[in-house]
Amino acid sequence: MHAADIRQLFPGLKDTIYLNTASMNVGCAPARAAYELAVERWSAGTFDWLAAERAGEDARAMFAEIVGATAADIAIVPAVSTAAGIVAANLPPAKRGENIVVAGNEFASNYYPWLLLRGRGYEVRTLAPDGDGTVSADAFGRAADGGTRLIAVSAVHSASGYRADLAALSRVAARSGAWFFVDACQAAGAVPLDVVRDGVDFLAAASHKFLLGSRGMGYLYVRSGLLNRLQPVGPGWKAARNPAESFYGPAMDLSPTASKLDASLAWFPALAEQAALGIFRRFGVAALLDRNARLALRLQDALAAEGSGFRPFTEDHRSTIISVPVRDTEAVMARFRKANVVASVREGRIRLAVHFYNLDEEIDRVAGLIGTG
CATH class of the missing domain: 3.40.640.10 (Type I PLP-dependent aspartate aminotransferase-like (Major domain))
Known part of the structure; x- marks a missing residue:
């Protein structure tokens, strides 16, 4: 499993850093094709x-x-x-x-x-x-x-x-x-x-x-x-x-x-x-979940290196969602928008949600944008 093989299934991510899967995932190419074919057949009266x-x-x-x-x-x-x-x-x-x-x-x-x-x-x-x-x-x-x-x-x-x-x-x-x-x-x-x-x-x-x-x-x-x-x-x-x-x-x-x-x-x-x-x-459930865990850990470590106020949960309680306290959520979200980063604010914190379609360099870029908040 290589990042390039994954990313070709998500062409919409070419210019976007998407860390908002906790709200909604990014549509993959196979799902989009299935929708388009269904609409075509529906409109032609041949939907099965x-x-x-x-x-x-x-x-x-x-x-x-x-x-x-x-x-x-x-x-x-x-x-x-x-x-x-x-x-x-x-x-x-x-x-x-x-x-x-x-x-x-x-x-x-x-x-x-x-x-x-x-x-x-x-x-x-x-x-x-x-x-x-x-x-x-x-x-x-x-x-x-x-x-x-x-x-x-x-x-x-x-x-x-x-x-x-x-x-x-x-x-x-x-x-x-x-x-x-x-x-x-x-x-x-x-x-x-x-x-x-x-x-x-x-x-x-x-x-x-x-x-x-x-x-x-x-x-x-x-x-x-x-x-x-x-x-x-x-x-x-x-x-x-x-x-x-x-x-x-x-x-x-x-x-x-x-x-x-x-x-x-x-x-x-x-x-x-x-x-x-x-x-x-195609890739195997275990392999994709392992990639998720690795990306979440990389984000956690990158945030720590940037000196953010994030305090990680123990390994047993870690997930793919990381909630980062910052001094000014609006300022951070403005930086995100300028850099085409999609994330959310929940309970006064920046919520970042990684998934296997994210890349290492994206993780590092976002941690740098947050900095110390």
């Missing part, structure tokens, strides 16, 4: 929706490989909020003392669905983050008790870049008999994930960040032992055992796999998704 459905199944299988699951464990949903809503809807009315535990600075898609459970009688315990924006597994352990029914976390926090100890959090959930829900939007395709090893009950991710897809595609992993405890919230023909034979009633025969939770597939995004995930197959 069955081919799009097959693309969705291929994407389901590839996502399963990325998170250490099987395709039968994966539902296709449009967003993390949809996935969380399905899980929340399947929690029964609370008994006395039952509660949900979630960090108070969680991204809204992994926060609002749980807050709404107050209306069903649950106490929602929101944990205040430490000064660096993190909430440790120990803090969750202190908040959870025998009445805790669900613990929700981000595998990687979207603002701070803190990578949670999923295995430790799973043990906290197990002690309480709680469901363990993970928002992996900033982790899937960015850092290694293994839902079986880490004891995850539910894991959700949208495709438009590190998975190289676009809005409209996302996934929900369900641990097989919990599948029979979930019912679809808005089932359609895609939720059936044999979808192509289930356009009409009167019978309803739901899928025995997680696909019973599927939303109707967004056909254009599914075709683009299949093409984009082909990049993971």
Whole structure:
């Protein structure tokens, strides 16, 4: 795997330093070609929706490989909020003392669905983050008790870049008999994930960040032992055992796999998704994740060499997102715009998100632009 081989798949990056994948990835050439072909066929009346459905199944299988699951464990949903809503809807009315535990600075898609459970009688315990924006597994352990029914976390926090100890959090959930829900939007395709090893009950991710897809595609992993405890919230023909034979009633025969939770597939995004995930197959998931880790470490070291105020997390908690405190975010962002650098500001800090399509020299250039802020 060479940088030149990767960059030819992202021609739009020729004159841009893109460190904003935590917001949205850069469209790759294969995905763009898939969209263009789909539009051409749609406008000519020759679009093949069955081919799009097959693309969705291929994407389901590839996502399963990325998170250490099987395709039968994966539902296709449009967003993390949809996935969380399905899980929340399947929690029964609370008994006395039952509660949900979630960090108070969680991204809204992994926060609002749980807050709404107050209306069903649950106490929602929101944990205040430490000064660096993190909430440790120990803090969750202190908040959870025998009445805790669900613990929700981000595998990687979207603002701070803190990578949670999923295995430790799973043990906290197990002690309480709680469901363990993970928002992996900033982790899937960015850092290694293994839902079986880490004891995850539910894991959700949208495709438009590190998975190289676009809005409209996302996934929900369900641990097989919990599948029979979930019912679809808005089932359609895609939720059936044999979808192509289930356009009409009167019978309803739901899928025995997680696909019973599927939303109707967004056909254009599914075709683009299949093409984009082909990049993971081409280079190998492990190789791309290793490159991500190396680039993140290079950025961390470059920032330290420039004397920035960045303080790195330990290796176990490092991700591809680095949050840099600066004296003047507007001044730094102005320098970025002049140099064609794309990044974000989150919680008063410069947020930089590397992905395997970034280059060493880009990392060094950005660290120099930040300097001491």
